[in-house]
């Protein structure tokens with residue numbers, strides 16, 4: 001059991017920012033993780049009026065900072081959060097758990113904070129000095145196993161101590177490096193813990209790097225959408241189609257027909273734009289456009305329409321993977337590292 005101490009929560013909101021370390025005459029540059037610690041935790045209000053709590057819990061010796069956005073009455077009364085009213089962790093609303101890209105931008109933007117189709121938003125911050133999900137760099141995510149385990153344990157053990165939610169309606173969103181962890185590690189090793197789940201993999205994909213724990217259950221029940229752009233990073237122009245092919249084959253090995261696979265696994269990279277620029281313009285606004293249409297794209301009954309997606313897409317992104325594994329790209333930046341998106345540091349640690 002992970003005992004959360006919410007007595008601290010309200011105090012943390014006002015806690016003084018920590019300062020980055022220094023050595024000798026020279027300044028020691030704070031890591032991204034240390035800089036993130038300067039952004040205060042606490043309670044705030046979401047774009048749709050939901051209540052956001054931002055706090056950190058220790059999971060398997062990894063510090064997992066989280067943001068949970070929910071109607072206030074869905075928090076357990078025991079948290080002491082204003083308006084919290086739930087008396088049991090068994091709720092009726094689902095959750096959409098987001099893993100940010102390298103540098104943590106989408107954790108702080110929290111593009112899934114508004115309730116959508118009865119689904120509440122959660123975002124987790126990578127327990128890594130660089131804020132890379134899976135650690136390592138580029139396509140080599142050397143801490144992928146441990147990070148995937150921590151995400152799973154957070155949702156199954158820590159989240160029910162603060163929020164009432166439907167544990168049979170847990171879905172996920174990856175952004176860039178977060179999509180690498182989801183597809184490379186989390187789906188094969190942890191998704192059996194989340195029945196009938198769905199994953200929106202934005203601007204990143206990696207074939208499974210570890211064995212499936214329960215391939216039959218996971219491949220028969222999990223909805224996966226791969227979303228990219230025409231001018232994706234060149235390294236991902238290789239790894240996303242490899243991931244699409246690997247997941248399609250994993251489903252076929254479990255006896256799913258082409259039609260069954262296409263109903264569960266879809267792919268699109270029609271918008272013009274670079275890495276994560278799904279609206280044809282920018283990383284942040286592009287990720288927001290996909291988050292706004294999460295339910296349409298991966299939840300049951302979704303029509304596949306993404307409002308605001310970049311031209312020349314007609315808005316419909318649900319194209320079955322079978323026969324469409326070989327995505328066509330145009331140009332794209334050639335670099336081994338994924339771009340670090342870190343526009344969120346608002347605290348100036350200069351004296």
Ligand SMILES: *[C@@H]1O[C@H](CO)[C@@H](O)[C@H](O)[C@H]1NC(C)=O
Pocket residue numbers: 088089090
């Ligand atoms: C919550 O649901 C689980 C599984 O359905 C059940 O075992 C448990 O008793 C429920 N707990 C409460 C407090 O209702």
Ligand SMILES: *[C@@H]1O[C@H](CO)[C@@H](O)[C@H](O)[C@H]1NC(C)=O
Pocket residue numbers: 091092093166167168169196
């Ligand atoms: C939980 O979600 C599942 C899957 O969507 C649904 O079948 C079930 O009715 C939900 N349970 C509650 C209590 O809302």
